[in-house]
Amino acid sequence: MTATGPQAPSRPDLRALFLGFSAVGLSGFGGVLPFARRMLVEQKRWMTPEEFNAQLGLCQFLPGPNVVNLAVVVGKRYQGALGAIVAPVGLLAGPLAIVLLLALLYDAYGSLPLAQGMLRGVAAVGCGLLFAMAWRMAMAIKDKALFLPFTMLTVAAIAWLRWPMPIVMIAGLILSGGAAYWKLGRK
Amino acid sequence: MSVVLELFLEFALLAFVAFGGATALLPEMHRVVVENHHWLDDTTFTHLYAIAQAAPGPNVLVVTLIGWKVAGLAGALAATLAMCLPMSVLIYLLIDRWESFSGKRWQKAISLGVAPLAVGLVFSGATLIARSADLGWAAWLLVAATVVANLRTKLHPLWFIAVGASLGLLGAV
Numbered sequence: 001m002t003a004t005g006p007q008a009p010s011r012p013d014l015r016a017l018f019l020g021f022s023a024v025g026l027s028g029f030g031g032v033l034p035f036a037r038r039m040l041v042e043q044k045r046w047m048t049p050e051e052f053n054a055q056l057g058l059c060q061f062l063p064g065p066n067v068v069n070l071a072v073v074v075g076k077r078y079q080g081a082l083g084a085i086v087a088p089v090g091l092l093a094g095p096l097a098i099v100l101l102l103a104l105l106y107d108a109y110g111s112l113p114l115a116q117g118m119l120r121g122v123a124a125v126g127c128g129l130l131f132a133m134a135w136r137m138a139m140a141i142k143d144k145a146l147f148l149p150f151t152m153l154t155v156a157a158i159a160w161l162r163w164p165m166p167i168v169m170i171a172g173l174i175l176s177g178g179a180a181y182w183k184l185g186r187k
Numbered sequence: 188m189s190v191v192l193e194l195f196l197e198f199a200l201l202a203f204v205a206f207g208g209a210t211a212l213l214p215e216m217h218r219v220v221v222e223n224h225h226w227l228d229d230t231t232f233t234h235l236y237a238i239a240q241a242a243p244g245p246n247v248l249v250v251t252l253i254g255w256k257v258a259g260l261a262g263a264l265a266a267t268l269a270m271c272l273p274m275s276v277l278i279y280l281l282i283d284r285w286e287s288f289s290g291k292r293w294q295k296a297i298s299l300g301v302a303p304l305a306v307g308l309v310f311s312g313a314t315l316i317a318r319s320a321d322l323g324w325a326a327w328l329l330v331a332a333t334v335v336a337n338l339r340t341k342l343h344p345l346w347f348i349a350v351g352a353s354l355g356l357l358g359a360v
Contacts, residue, residue, distance in 0.1 A: 025244050029345055032245050058285040061298055063205040064274030065247040072275045073282050084279050088271065095244020096251055100263060102238050103255045110234065114356060121355020122237035123316060124326040125347045128333025129240070130210070130313035135338060137207075137306045147303040154307025158214045159314045162222070165215035169204040169304060177300030184292050184299075 012046055012078050018090035020044055021071050025091040026098075032091075033067050040074065047074070067091065146183060150176040190226070190258045191265045198250065198269035207305030209247040209270065213312035216253060217319065226257040229319040236316055241348050247271065326360040 012020065020039055027035045040047045047055070055077075059069035068088050075087030109115050141147050150172060157168045197219050205212050213236065220226045227235075235256060239249035247270055254266025288294050322330065333347050354360045 027243065028245070029240075029243055029343075029348075054286075054289075055282065057289055058278060058282055061289075061294065062274050062278055062281075063207075064202050065205070065208050065245055065271060067245050068247060068271045069274055069278045072278050076279055076282065081279075084275070088275060091245065092247075092267065092271070095242065095248055096263075096267065099239065099242045099244065099248045099251055100255060100260070102242055103252055103263075106234065106238060116234075117355040117358050117360075118352045119234045119237045119355065120320060120326065121329070121351035121353070121360050122241055122348055123233045123320045123351075124322060124329045124355075124360055125333050125351030126237055126240040127313050127316040127320065127322070128330040129337055129344060129347065130213075130309055130316065131330065132334045132337040133210070134306050134310040134313060135334070137302070137309060141302055141306070147299070148306075150300075150303040151307040151310070154304050155311050155314075158308060159311035162218060164218070165212070165308075166200060166204050169206065172304045172307075173297065173300055175300075176303055177296045180299035181292065181296035184296055 010045065012044065014079055014082060014086045016044075017075055017079060017083055017087045020046075021074075021087045021090035022094050024067075026094045031067075033070070036067050036070055046078070143183065146179055147176065150179070191261045193224075194226075194254060194257055194262055195265040195269045198254075198266050199273055202270050202273040205270070205274075206301045207308055209245075209250055210312060211305050211308035213249070214308065214315050216250070217315055220253055220257065221319075227253070229321075231256060233316060233320040241352070323360070329354060329360050 021036075024032055024036045024039050037052060041049050041052050055073050056066070056070060059066045059073060062069060068091065071087040071091045072084045075083035075085070077083070079086065106115075110119070138144075138148065138151065153175075154168065154172055157163045157172075158165060198216075201212055201215055201219075204215075217232055221229060221232050232253075235252040236249055239246070239252055242248060247267065250270045251263045251267045255263035258265070317327075317330065320326070329351060333351075336342065337344070337347065351360070
């Protein structure tokens with residue numbers, strides 16, 4: 001093991017956890033997970049790439065904001081319960097302050113025609129980014145013939161029928177997860 | 188029941204089904220906040236989504252903004268906490284046991300099975316923003332151009348947001 005190798009871990013203290021995750025939170029737009037990886041694995045070397053992937057597994061497996069989950073895991077690993085609080089707070093504090101500042105501006109100037117126009121333009125772009133994201137996620141699914149029908153059922157139930165999401169997700173998981181379970185058993 | 192508490196409980200429930208993160212929750216947050224409780228109207232909801240897009244940070248912050256608009260600072264903190272806390276606690280308890288069930292057939296089945304549902308949720312979110320924003324033909328052109336450019340190029344999303352903001356300022360969309 002060399003000092004420059006991926007195995008050169010430094011044990012971050014609470015302050016380092018807070019500042020490290022603050023930088024991650026402030027550096028990304030529309031998702032900061034790639035920045036979290038860069039900070040943890042490449043810059044600070046708190047984790048090896050393998051460790052990162054293994055821990056990210058559960059963060060992505062569970063629902064909720066993946067990167068917040070990841071901050072909890074990393075915080076716990078180095079500083080226990082306190083770290084598990086400090087790391088996600090660091091991640092969210094900066095962006096939260098900025099977004100609340102924007103909210104104040106919106107309250108003050110949001111009704112001006114210029115602001116309304118600007119937000120309309122950004123919303124249209126945001127809508128396009130969502131469609132593109134859905135497309136990319138769909139293309140990443142391997143067995144499309146088996147799984148994309150569940151996508152269509154979800155869209156029908158959520159966007160068209162406007163059914164409550166918890167019920168749709170539980171039913172969907174039973175059907176889609178059941179299909180996956182069956183498929184896994186056939187290999 | 189106070190609005191803040193109600194907001195907390197509604198969003199804490201959503202945290203358990205937020206496969207795909209806060210983005211996947213857009214349709215459900217709209218259903219709860221706009222349609223069921225009438226806390227916000229369509230236009231405000233769309234604007235908050237736009238602001239969250241243009242701000243740095245994790246996607247979950249759209250939840251903060253909704254909380255803010257519904258019940259001020261207490262609402263913002265309650266909504267954010269409700270979205271993050273349940274899974275944070277769960278992951279804190281489960282991470283040391285993750286190795287023992289990762290790779291099991293049921294675990295892989297859930298991971299595989301949830302992916303197509305998440306696609307449906309994000310797609311639904313896109314249609315919902317389009318509907319709430321009441322897009323005209325020029326805006327639809329912008330949506331289509333964004334989809335194509337985002338899929339075909341490696342341009343940073345901020346460029347798209349800047350273009351959208353400028354076109355909006357000029358009154359073109």
